[in-house]
Amino acid sequence: MAPRANWKGFLRLSLVTCPVALYPATSESEKISFNQLNRQTGHRIKYIKVDQDTGDEVPNEDIVKGYEVEKGQFIEVTKEELEELALESTRTIEIDEFVDKADIDPRYLIRPYYLRPDGKVGHDAFAVIRETIREMNEVAIGRVVLTNRKHIIALEPMDKGLVGTLLRYPYEVRSEQEYFDEIEDVKVKKDMLDLAKHIVNQKAGNFDPRKFEDHYEGALVELINQKRAGKMIRPKERPKGENVVDLMQALRQSVGREGSTETANAPKKSAKKPRKAASGQKEMLMPIAGKKQAKEAGTKKQPAKSQRRSA
Structure with missing residues (x-):
């Protein structure tokens, strides 16, 4: 429906x-979302609307829109006036x-x-x-x-x-000039451009959004499932950017790498089935392998005074 x-x-x-x-x-709606919690109690955080000066909570029916014309001075605009x-x-x-x-x-x-x-x-x-x-x-x-x-x-x-x-x-829409004006005018050499175009041709394909996977969303699912199982979470080493010294050499190496990757992948297309792209949060957060063991592990790890699990 x-x-x-x-x-x-x-x-x-x-x-x-x-x-x-x-x-x-x-x-x-299918993306994983988080709630804010009180670290001390594990309870969810609730937001209330209060008067800035008195600190008193204000019910929704008493809240109106206002445009600030000067510091602390507002012009009230009603819903009926906007309509x-x-x-x-x-x-x-x-x-x-x-x-x-x-x-x-x-x-x-x-x-x-x-x-x-x-x-x-x-x-x-x-x-x-x-x-x-x-x-x-x-x-x-x-x-x-x-x-x-x-x-x-x-x-x-x-x-x-x-x-x-x-x-x-x-x-x-912001003007691009305030961002692009300081970019230097660089004359790109023909041989560099030819190599770059060759790399593009090796990567040529048809746009199909179904072949793209949200790796961050998948990593979130893995993290949540590991914490549900009571596993220790260890930080991974952050990737470091490479400083390109010789641009021409980097282009040549890129051409060679793309060519070898293409050759290596060709005969293995049917050998390994690609991962199915995640279709939704409910489907992604599957029960942990060994449901009974996972439940026991979760019970064992659970503190007596809180329902939260932490790594």
């Missing part, structure tokens, strides 16, 4: 309108123009959403808008209001639906 829609409203191209729903296309600002467009994604996808600077991309018809009506109008964008081979640019703010959204067809990517406004 699809997750709950973040937004529901209408998609409009001139006079063609259809009801749509907007869903998040990505999720962080009133964009009242007309809060429920409509209006397509303003069509642009070439290559014209969209990647720095302006924020996050993707899935867009589909909402309910049983409007599928015909949705299909007309979707196929028009597909036939034009361009990206539709519109506006949408989420969490009381108006965003730019870029719409592209995907299968039977649309993918809408929120875009940043120009004032949100």
